Amino acid sequence: MKRLVFSLLMLMNISFSSMASEPVTTVSDTALQSAIVETETPKKSTYREETYQAMSFNEMMVNFYHTTGISALIEPKKGVLTSHGEPMSDFHQTWGRLIMFLVTFVLFYLAIAKGFEPLLLLPIAFGGLLANVPIANMAGPDGFLGIIYEMGIANGLFPLLIFMGVGAMTDFGPLLANPRLALLGGAAQFGIFGTLVGAYALSEFTTIFDFTLQQSAAISIIGGADGPTSIFIASTLAPELLGAIAVASYSYMALVPIIQPPIMRALTTTEERKIRMRTLRHVTKLEKLLFPILVLMLIVFILPDAAPLVGAFALGNFFKETGVVDRLSDTMQHALINIVTIFLGLAVGSKLAADQFLVVDTLAILGLGLLAFSVGTAAGVLMAKLMNVFSDDKINPLIGSAGVSAVPMAARVSQKEGMKDDPTNMLLMHAMGPNVAGVIGSAVAAGVMIALFK
Amino acid sequence: MFLESIKIMFLGMGTVYLFLTIMIYMTKLMSKLILRYFPEAPKDFHASIPKVPAQPTNENAKIAAILGALQHHHQIEKEGK
Numbered sequence: 001m002k003r004l005v006f007s008l009l010m011l012m013n014i015s016f017s018s019m020a021s022e023p024v025t026t027v028s029d030t031a032l033q034s035a036i037v038e039t040e041t042p043k044k045s046t047y048r049e050e051t052y053q054a055m056s057f058n059e060m061m062v063n064f065y066h067t068t069g070i071s072a073l074i075e076p077k078k079g080v081l082t083s084h085g086e087p088m089s090d091f092h093q094t095w096g097r098l099i100m101f102l103v104t105f106v107l108f109y110l111a112i113a114k115g116f117e118p119l120l121l122l123p124i125a126f127g128g129l130l131a132n133v134p135i136a137n138m139a140g141p142d143g144f145l146g147i148i149y150e151m152g153i154a155n156g157l158f159p160l161l162i163f164m165g166v167g168a169m170t171d172f173g174p175l176l177a178n179p180r181l182a183l184l185g186g187a188a189q190f191g192i193f194g195t196l197v198g199a200y201a202l203s204e205f206t207t208i209f210d211f212t213l214q215q216s217a218a219i220s221i222i223g224g225a226d227g228p229t230s231i232f233i234a235s236t237l238a239p240e241l242l243g244a245i246a247v248a249s250y251s252y253m254a255l256v257p258i259i260q261p262p263i264m265r266a267l268t269t270t271e272e273r274k275i276r277m278r279t280l281r282h283v284t285k286l287e288k289l290l291f292p293i294l295v296l297m298l299i300v301f302i303l304p305d306a307a308p309l310v311g312a313f314a315l316g317n318f319f320k321e322t323g324v325v326d327r328l329s330d331t332m333q334h335a336l337i338n339i340v341t342i343f344l345g346l347a348v349g350s351k352l353a354a355d356q357f358l359v360v361d362t363l364a365i366l367g368l369g370l371l372a373f374s375v376g377t378a379a380g381v382l383m384a385k386l387m388n389v390f391s392d393d394k395i396n397p398l399i400g401s402a403g404v405s406a407v408p409m410a411a412r413v414s415q416k417e418g419m420k421d422d423p424t425n426m427l428l429m430h431a432m433g434p435n436v437a438g439v440i441g442s443a444v445a446a447g448v449m450i451a452l453f454k
Numbered sequence: 455m456f457l458e459s460i461k462i463m464f465l466g467m468g469t470v471y472l473f474l475t476i477m478i479y480m481t482k483l484m485s486k487l488i489l490r491y492f493p494e495a496p497k498d499f500h501a502s503i504p505k506v507p508a509q510p511t512n513e514n515a516k517i518a519a520i521l522g523a524l525q526h527h528h529q530i531e532k533e534g535k
Contacts, residue, residue, distance in 0.1 A: 179481040186467075186474040193463040200459040213458060284494045287485050294480055302473055437474065444473045448466045 072134035073097060082355045083131075083139045083146060084240075089355070096354030097132045104129040104352065116254035120227065120345050124247065127349015128357075138350070145350035148343050153242070156235050158344040159228035160312040165337030166228070167316025168329045170407065170439070172291050174432040177280035180387075181395070181430070185437025187383030188403030189445045191223030191376020199368050209364045214238055217449045219365050222249045223372025224442030225256070225404035229309060231348065233446050237453055243351025244362040248369035256409040259370070260377050260401050261417055267381045268397045272388075273421040275396040277430045285321070292317040295440060299447075305454070306447025313443065377401045380434065402431040405438035 055063070065071055076090035089096075107125035111118040131139035138145045152158035175182060199216035203209055211219065218238040221230045222245060230249040234242045252259065265273075292314035299310045320329040351357070384400030398418050402410040411431035418427040 176481060176485060179478040179485075182474045182478050183471075186470045189470045190467060193466040196466075197459045197463050201456055204456050213455070213462075216459065217462075283485075284488060284492075286488050286492055286494075290484060290488070291481065294484060295477060298473065298477055298480065302476070303469065440477070441470050441474060444470050445466055448462075448469050452462060452465075 067135065069134050081140075083137075083141070083143075083350070083353060092355040092358065093134070096358050097134060099358060100128060100132040100352060100354045103357070104132075110254075117250055119341055120250050121254065123342055123345020124250065124349040124352070127346035128352030129349075130346075131350040131353040139353050143350075145346055149347040149350050151347075152340070152343055153231065153235050153347045154239065156232050156308070158340050158347070159232040159235075160308055161340040162228040162337060162344065163309055163312040164316040165332045165340070166407070166439070167292070167313035167318075168320045168332040170313075170317055170436055171432070172288055172317065172436055173283045174280060174429050175436050176283045176287050176291060178430070178433055181399070181433035182437035182440070183387065184380050184383055184395075184400045184403040184434035185405070185439075185441040186403070187400065188376040188380040188405075188434075188438050189224065189441045190379035191225075191372045191374070191404065192220045192442065192445050194375045194379075195220035195223050195368055195372035198371060209361060211361075211364075212238075214453050215241055217453060218245060219368050220372050221245075221442070221446060221449065222252065222365075222369035223376045223404070224438075224445060225249070225253055225373060225376065225406040225410070226439065226442045227253060229405075229442050229446045231344070232309060233449055236450060240356070241361065241365060243348060243353075243356050244365040245369070246348040247352070247357075248366050252369055252373045253406045253409065256404075256406050257413050257416075259373060260404075260410065260413050263374055263377045264381055264398055264401050264413075264417055267378060267385075270421055272385070272397050273418060274425065275394050276422075276425055277396055277399075277427070278393065280429055285323075289318070289321045292321070299444075303444060303447040303451065305451040306443050309443040309446060310440065313439065373404065376404045380404065396425075396427055396430070399427055399431040399434055402435040403438045403441070405435065405442050407435050407439060408432065410438070411435040 073094055076093040078087075080088045080093055082088045082092075104125045107121055107128070110116045111121035111125065127145055130136075131145055137143050139149075140146050141150070152161075196216050199211055199219055200213060203211040203216065214237040218230075218234045218236075218241060221233045224230065227246070227249050231242065231246050234245040238245075296307075296310060296314040299307050316329070316332050319325050319332065380400035380403035381397045382400070383403070384395045384397035388394050388397070396414075396418060398414045399411075402414045404410050411428055414431035415426070415428040418425045
């Protein structure tokens with residue numbers, strides 16, 4: 001392939017230079033003239049020589065060939081740097097990029113044809129595609145993806161803006177009507193801490209991979225099923241793993257309807273799945289208005305390290321519930337979160353560069369993320385069963401799985417699974433309680449990680 | 455160092471549960487206080503009354519218009535025959 005392209009170029013050069021051979025004989029005259037011009041305005045000509053050197057057409061073609069993607073993808077060069085400024089291996093310069101092109105195409109397919117979180121997966125995949133373009137170096141510090149990354153991910157800004165929007169979209173009503181369901185949202189966080197132990201044990205006692213405690217912590221946050229939180233933690237504790245963590249986190253959020261049901265069914269009996277829950281009481285406006293402030297104040301006193309996440313969330317929710325700044329809350333819910341989503345997706349995608357994604361660690365992260373997610377789901381369901389032992393007011397264990405904070409997908413899964421056994425059993429609103437509590441729970445878990453490792 | 459991760463697990467889950475438990479009790483307290491001292495005013499039926507007759511008259515006007523059109527239509531048909 002390489003030889004073929006090259007010989008083709010040579011052939012073109014020969015034909016071109018034979019055409020150009022005649023005018024060359026008259027050069028002596030014009031050279032004299034230009035020499036006179038040069039002596040008259042010497043500054044101008046030296047400037048010209050520095051910026052552009054005359055070359056034969058042959059050289060020109062060869063030089064141009066070396067700037068094409070074909071050349072960059074066929075023959076790896078020395079001295080090509082990754083976006084971290086380290087030398088890039090031959091594999092990552094050649095096959096790696098091509099493989100990543102295919103990976104992004106698969107992500108396009110999943111987002112467009114299968115509808116897996118298209119709002120995030122598409123920007124991420126396109127960012128990944130651009131990041132793997134050779135020579136242009138868009139993911140580098142001067143490329144536009146690199147600039148977006150520095151602007152909002154490296155400093156943790158974008159996840160917080162997303163949290164603001166999510167807060168403005170959240171209704172705490174179901175949680176306020178039945179606050180004890182928040183315990184289910186706490187149980188699901190066991191996915192995070194259980195996986196932390198697992199990841200670290202595997203790095204300690206086996207040679208499969210080697211994660212530090214910080215990296216294990218960043219990976220295990222995937223179990224919270226909360227994309228922004230994962231990115232927030234990864235950018236603080238393990239920026240080198242950010243791409244894989246973000247992709248794993250968002251893919252599992254999209255895969256909630258596939259991953260959760262088998263676990264939920266395996267851990268419950270038909271009788272339990274048929275449990276009907278008491279209708280939720282009406283929640284007053286004042287309760288909804290004061291709740292975000294209450295949560296924020298608790299964070300202030302107990303865990304200020306979680307304050308950025310919870311603070312942004314409470315801000316969005318408070319603005320919405322006041323009802324006097326509809327324009328602002330409307331912006332947070334739509335315009336702002338959409339803009340930030342585009343930037344966030346592209347910046348995360350820039351971490352899909354071959355040199356960072358095609359490493360053994362990525363597979364480990366995808367595997368551990370799945371484990372974290374499954375453990376979280378199981379812990380939520382088991383917690384619901386445990387609560388039923390101690391209380392007469394029975395909980396349908398299917399809503400326990402909604403404790404992972406993928407809002408509102410996890411709650412919808414609970415509803416759907418419940419309807420399989422009893423088509424008139426409406427679990428959605430009951431499941432929203434643990435679901436939003438899960439968001440708070442994983443923000444608290446993230447706060448613990450930051451407090452320990454910062 | 456492996457023990458370290460187990461310690462973190464207990465600390466983490468402990469904090470999450472401590473936080474959520476406090477949150478649950480504070481929320482219950484808050485709701486109780488609000489429902490007792492600041493109950494939401496029951497829906498003001500008087501306020502909604504003026505709107506009620508507006509709609510029926512509107513409906514009546516529509517029905518009248520339809521009836522009128524029907525009659526007109528019948529007449530035209532009769533005359534045509």
